[in-house]
Amino acid sequence: MSWHVIAPLLAALVTTVLTLVLRAWPRVQVAASVAGVVGYVAAVAGSVWTVVLGPAAPGVAVYQVGNWPAPFGITLVLDGLSAFMLIIAASLGLVSMLFSIRYMIAENQRVYYHPLFHLLLVGVSGAFLTGDLFNLFVWFEVMLIVSYVFVAFYGTELATAASFRYLTMNVFGSALMLVAVGGLYAATGTLNMADMARRLADPAAYGVDPAPVVGLSALLLAVFALKAGLVPFQFWVPAAYTTAPPPITAMFAGVTKKVGMYAVLRLYFTVFAAGSVSADVPGIPGASPLAFLAPVLGAMAIASIAVGAFGAVGQNRLEGVFAYSSIGQVGFIALPIAVAAAAGPTGTLRRVAIAAALVYAFHHALTKGLLFLSAAVVKDAVGTDDLRNLGGLASRSPMLAGAVLVGLLSLVGIPPLIGFFGKFLTFDAAVRGLGFGPGALSALALVASLVGAVLTILYTTRVWVGGFWGPKTPAVEVAAADSGQIAIVVALAAVVVLVGVGFDPVYRFAETAANAAVDSEAYVDAVGLGGGGGE
Numbered sequence: 001m002s003w004h005v006i007a008p009l010l011a012a013l014v015t016t017v018l019t020l021v022l023r024a025w026p027r028v029q030v031a032a033s034v035a036g037v038v039g040y041v042a043a044v045a046g047s048v049w050t051v052v053l054g055p056a057a058p059g060v061a062v063y064q065v066g067n068w069p070a071p072f073g074i075t076l077v078l079d080g081l082s083a084f085m086l087i088i089a090a091s092l093g094l095v096s097m098l099f100s101i102r103y104m105i106a107e108n109q110r111v112y113y114h115p116l117f118h119l120l121l122v123g124v125s126g127a128f129l130t131g132d133l134f135n136l137f138v139w140f141e142v143m144l145i146v147s148y149v150f151v152a153f154y155g156t157e158l159a160t161a162a163s164f165r166y167l168t169m170n171v172f173g174s175a176l177m178l179v180a181v182g183g184l185y186a187a188t189g190t191l192n193m194a195d196m197a198r199r200l201a202d203p204a205a206y207g208v209d210p211a212p213v214v215g216l217s218a219l220l221l222a223v224f225a226l227k228a229g230l231v232p233f234q235f236w237v238p239a240a241y242t243t244a245p246p247p248i249t250a251m252f253a254g255v256t257k258k259v260g261m262y263a264v265l266r267l268y269f270t271v272f273a274a275g276s277v278s279a280d281v282p283g284i285p286g287a288s289p290l291a292f293l294a295p296v297l298g299a300m301a302i303a304s305i306a307v308g309a310f311g312a313v314g315q316n317r318l319e320g321v322f323a324y325s326s327i328g329q330v331g332f333i334a335l336p337i338a339v340a341a342a343a344g345p346t347g348t349l350r351r352v353a354i355a356a357a358l359v360y361a362f363h364h365a366l367t368k369g370l371l372f373l374s375a376a377v378v379k380d381a382v383g384t385d386d387l388r389n390l391g392g393l394a395s396r397s398p399m400l401a402g403a404v405l406v407g408l409l410s411l412v413g414i415p416p417l418i419g420f421f422g423k424f425l426t427f428d429a430a431v432r433g434l435g436f437g438p439g440a441l442s443a444l445a446l447v448a449s450l451v452g453a454v455l456t457i458l459y460t461t462r463v464w465v466g467g468f469w470g471p472k473t474p475a476v477e478v479a480a481a482d483s484g485q486i487a488i489v490v491a492l493a494a495v496v497v498l499v500g501v502g503f504d505p506v507y508r509f510a511e512t513a514a515n516a517a518v519d520s521e522a523y524v525d526a527v528g529l530g531g532g533g534g535e
Contacts, residue, residue, distance in 0.1 A: 002063060033117070060522060071132075082128045170227075170236075253322075268289060275289060336430070340357070418499045
């Protein structure tokens, strides 16, 4: 067993306990919190290098909790896909924590803010690493319980109402997920993902009827779409994003939304793709749950792009624009996943499309994190983020305006920023899909991507022209932005530029993650079913 698998989880968990113990000493607690998130970044980097990216890396490593062999014990798996997602969590976690120290007043940081922040990292890390369905449910709940508290953090009427709506929808989603997990256990006789993939690949040998898996996987898709904020489950997003503390909103948009998309990739492509059912969907080749995923997820993605973009165009506040934009941008992540589901298991399109989705997810995490944090700087300095009161910010604070401009240009997809590669690869996957079978889904994906790109230009231009150009408003005339906050967002803007300029390693990492997502046999072999686990 490899300790590298659990290092990120342990780093976040130890910091959670430590910051809770140190709550009576605020300065020491803050220092421990910063040290803990740095330790988390180091643990993620070390684990990813040792297991996935290093010259002698095995590509996948497994940890069996309590040394109980799979499929009976709790299995944790680190491979290319989970490693890619952990890098996203570590990147946003570090930036959001540093920004929290500068932005959150001391009274709001005391006692519970820091333990909850690290517990959020525990939840997302566990979800990325878990190798069984029930513990995926558990880690989802850890993540969501923390999220409920953060949405209601300020205790205002709007925050309480937003938290209640968020709680209501997600409790229903969690109940639905538990029903689906129980149904899959009844249908397949296991909850271990590797064991489930093995049984679905050879159902006759294990006495498994794969037909119920299709319906049960549809229930899980609804749950994951809810967690990701895809249409028609997007209603909680604007209120939650505009009432939670801004550093947490950056984590919501950049990290927790990606957990839903990760779960779709892991379960549908690594586990369910091995199954075969007797039904077939017109226009979608194959007879696995992926044939059902493609049109449904494609429709959700297209609707999300439209709803998010039109919603962003109609907003007057920066937070509102970026909240609705997040709905549309997650649609851009889901769209190539739908194209991948429609592609056959042979050939390169499935891997190319998944890699495109992962690159877009990384772009969205960095760019939307930058924009949400920048909106917080603006609101803190000016006293409002209403575009009608923000004219002249470019001349008042050129560094802040420059960071926002980088974020907006990346969102549009201007080279050489990382957003350009996210948009380009999404278009590329759709174009490649046109030559695969009937190509109806790919054609719709291409049209939706183009329309979404145009609408993105519209609302980002409105933000820049309305909020940063023009004569200074009275509020901007007296604005004074915090230099530490500006330094953090400028540093993040520099990362957005540098990752785009040096994009090749990012894409190769995304290709590694995509290969891990579709290579069920390697995943099953690594877990070492029936033995003591894989090394």
